[in-house]
Amino acid sequence: MNLDTLKQLDLDDREISIYMTLFRLGPASIRDIAGQTGVNRGTTYEILKRLAARGIVSYFPKGKRRVFRAEDPERLLQLAEEKQNALKHTIEQLKTDIIPGLHHLKPDFSSGNVSFYEGDDGIELVLKDILATVAHQPEKSYSVFSSKSLRQHLYRPFPNYTTQRIRQKISVKVIALGEGGEDAEYSERKWIRTQGQPDASYIAIYPPKVAMISLASENYPVATVIDSVEIATAQKVIFDTLWQLL
Template identity: 55%
Template sequence: MNIKQVLAQLDFEAREVDIYCALLTLGTASIRDIAEQSGINRGTTHEILKNLLKRGIVSFYPKGKRRHFCAESPEKLIELANDKQEKLRSATRQLVHDVIPDLNRMRSDTGSPQVKYYEGDDGIESVLKDILNTADKSESRSYDVYSSKAIRKYLYRPFPHYTLQRVKRNIRVRAIAIGEGGEDAPLSERKWIDDGDAGGQASYVAIYPPKCAMISLQEGNYPTAVVIESAAISQALKLSFNTLWMLL
């Protein structure tokens, strides 16, 4: 990761980084010299310097009728990172204790299942994260899955560290594998059923009350998913899973 990528995490734009680095090189300089060193026009340089002054990583002193600018020590960036981290921690606490409960109270409760659709690797990653986050909050800290042989090599493509995250969060899983194969992993149990004539069908069904997710592959191994949030549906699926599990 380069300097601009790192500082982007602290909300610095690329041209702000260019101006700051130009000042570090120059020591102290006028707006004209900074613009020339950074390759940015003078008007834009002046506006960027005002922003950097507000953030405290650039300072100035008068020299005649003009201002000359200098960069604060790079260690100042650590202070900014620590400040942002503390603000994020504070925002997280407020989200958990105040904002999320208030927003949930605003949601209409029609009693109808909520259905969401996802596509592509990014969509599947969102579903996998939802499985972990929901199971993490459940009393059992577990979920159940049906997993076919044909989908296994594609399922965790967008989230290769999924199993590591699951184990780290102490979440258990029971898997009924459709077809041979499947790797053993910590905090998991696996049983198998014959895939019969459906050996080429790629499917993955996760049951994590009050939700269930159904993932499949379309043409070209393009993944799609449907997530249903319904306590009644997920509990019915869990009951049928438990019954089959006991019979295997």
């Protein structure tokens, strides 16, 4: 039985321990519960009060003492459903009210519109942002300038990136600097022939953002993401014009 699942109901380790102890003991006093769990009596009482407030523990008087018991475990499912419904409401409020309101308060451009990332973890965040941003657009597509020398390093932290892009039916147009590049579904590719190998670089244009990824010393990846409709639009015009000429 995987008790870690109960943590998804906002129960901590001691709450879970006391709850499970009540099932093993049946109705029990605070002293008995504290003795079985190793939690001091004061803390045990406070935890029992919290569990009772959530309806998964109840108590009844027995002489001068209170005896506690665990409620039907179906109550756990009810808690999960309540949390799910609350989360759905939160998501709806974020979509329709909070996020639009925050965007309205945000200045047209500030230093906060430029983000820097580094290392494999940073590049993975940028790649996930590309998919997440494009997935919510009417036309699920984006454009890329890519050089051969970066390709072997780009998807190192996110090897199933292309698989996820295809699964979400996101299209990409790639202008490759130099030779190489693999064909894949929902992908079109054209080439700019170069003399010698161009510097490692990758520019993704996914309005309202542009991500620029390159390699520092020892193939250490770094990225800059600019969140600007104007800049992304200008880059898209440049890309589309060049695409038609190739």
